[in-house]
Amino acid sequence: MxxxxxxxxxxxxxxxxxxxxxxxxxxxxxxxxxxxxxxxxxxxxxxxxxxxxxxxxxxxxxxxxxxxxxxxxxxxxxxxxxxxxxxxxxxxxxxxxxxxxxxxxxxxxxxxxxxxxxxxxxxxxxxxxxxxxxxxxxxxxxxxxxDTAFHQTMPAEAYLYALPQQYRREYGVRRYGFHGTSHRCVSQRAIERLELDPTDNALIVLHLGNGASATAIRNGRSIDTSMGLTPVEGLVMGTRCGDVDAGALLYIARRAGLDLDGVDTMINKKSGLLGLSELSNDCRTLEQAAASGHEGARTALDVFCFRIARTVGALAASLPRLDAVVFTGGIGENSANVRAKVLERLSIFGLDVDHERNDVTRGGACAVISRSRRPAAIVVPTDEEGTIARDTADIAFGQSASAAEVA
The missing domain is CATH 3.30.420.40 (ATPase, nucleotide binding domain)
Known part of the structure; x- marks a missing residue:
């Protein structure tokens, strides 16, 4: 070579x-x-x-x-x-x-x-x-x-479940969080783009795609996140249900005669946008159908956006203030409709969407989409692949490896 x-x-x-x-x-x-x-x-x-x-x-x-x-x-x-x-x-x-x-x-x-x-x-x-x-x-x-590594900085009050702690000790049952690679790189880019103090900042990053999660980030460290032991917890997703009363799952299992595998299939593969709309798990398909009057598609998108905004409100309690809400992921980067619906529900924080700028921001663009400066709303394309490549090169070749050293 x-x-x-x-x-x-x-x-x-x-x-x-x-x-x-x-x-x-x-x-x-x-x-x-x-x-x-x-x-x-x-x-x-x-x-x-x-x-x-x-x-x-x-x-x-x-x-x-x-x-x-x-x-x-x-x-x-x-x-x-x-x-x-x-x-x-x-x-x-x-x-x-x-x-x-x-x-x-x-x-x-x-x-x-x-x-x-x-x-x-x-x-x-x-x-x-x-x-x-x-x-x-x-x-x-x-x-x-x-994905879980970035969230290992969460404090105990954020990652513990109110369950018998023997299950934590014996089986590792706790909240882990996911999309960590995306949250890590996007938060760093947002801090730079907004010219925030790298030692004093407070963000909520929304990674929205077929899988979706939100993370409260303080000075580059994850302190709370929406996903839990598995990627099912938290926001509504493409086929995953997100937060749901565990008692509801027990009730459905008993009434429908579902075994544990059946419940697993339901919450992971048949729920979320697909289950709500009874049409598709793809946000693009649902937006087109909603515009044509499909009631299930409209309902699915409304629930999706409501749950995002409610989660932002909850995560804000983990921060001393809110400097910015950051949108990323396939939906976060490309759906002006979803972003606008979420931000309109977050007006209580002083967020004011700039509809003209929001409507044209897509396809890998990085832009502030709010009139408000603090907190700001910004779209930042994720670069999970670039982040993975840098980590890989650091381990495989050494951070300061020369061409001769990596041959």
Whole structure:
């Protein structure tokens, strides 16, 4: 391998998507990237963005494994696969063991698998990506970057459940939080964009997508978040219910004759926007349907936005003040309608949406969308892949590695 050519591949397997990007460790911008979406559905597809061109291929109902096969074939055809020296993987749940990114060993892999029950839509997908990468790139160093790690700074009053504490001691039952990689990078960018004091700031970051979460961040540290032991808790999501009375689940299980697996399927795969609308889990589809008069779609979006605003109000109690509300994620970055509905409900905090600016902010744009200065509302594109790549390069090559050292 030439000393100038080691590359870092980032693999980010979501619940129904797979994002990827290829980086030169010495450059900030990705060499290429792309997204596989609607996985395990009839319209599953993968998009490659490289050399200023976009290529889309159908996956014919395929899932994460088929998307990875297509990605590896794309890299191989361009002579890039053999140049990959490190692979960084987003891993949703790391339990209490992992407080930072780590190189993947057989022991780490076993620990990730042990957490699969806590993130049933994600950790199994993450493991597919890791194992496929190890098989295809046995010489590359593999690194896990955990969603839960950023939230390990939460105080006990924020992460403890009011349950018998023997379950915390024996089974690790506590609140962990997720989307930590996104919350970490977005909060840093918001602080810079708003010119806040890096040692004295207070933000609430809203990562809104098929999975959605909100985090109160004080001086770059997570102090409270909406998700809990698993990614089910908190906001309404694409197919996840978010907060719900546990007694309601017991009632439904008894009346409908559901076993535990049936309840698991209901709260993870049949609820959220899909369950409310009885139409789709995709916000874009629901916005179009609501505009055409579909009552279920309108109701789903109203509940979604109400719950976001209510959660912001609750998280504000964890902060000494509120400097900004930050929108990110696929919905947060692109849905002016959702942002406006949320901010209108947050007028009690002095937030005043700038509708003209809000309406044109989408597609990766970073912009303040409020007339109010404190607190401000801002859209900041997430860069989970870039953050994962930096963590991976630090571990695989050393933070200040030269080209010769990373060859």
């Amino acid at each position: 030439s000393i100038s050519t080691p590359l870092t591949l980032v693999v980010n397997c979501g619940s129904s998507s797979l994002k990827f990007a290829l980086f030169d460790p010495r450059e900030s911008e990705a060499l290429l990237g792309g997204l596989a979406e609607c996985l395990d559905a009839a319209d599953a597809r993968i998009r490659f963005d490289a050399d200023g061109e976009r290529t889309v291929a159908q996956l014919n109902g395929g899932g994460h494994r088929e998307a990875l096969d297509a990605l590896l074939a794309f890299l191989s055809a361009r002579g890039l696969l053999e140049r990959v020296a490190a692979v960084g993987h987003r891993v949703v749940h790391g339990g209490e063991r992992f407080t930072q990114s780590v190189e993947i060993t057989p022991e780490v892999l076993a620990d990730i698998e042990a957490c699969a029950d806590l993130a049933p839509l994600h950790n199994p997908a993450n493991l597919i990506g890791i194992r496929a990468s190890i098989a295809a790139l046995p010489a590359a160093r593999q690194v896990a970057v955990f």
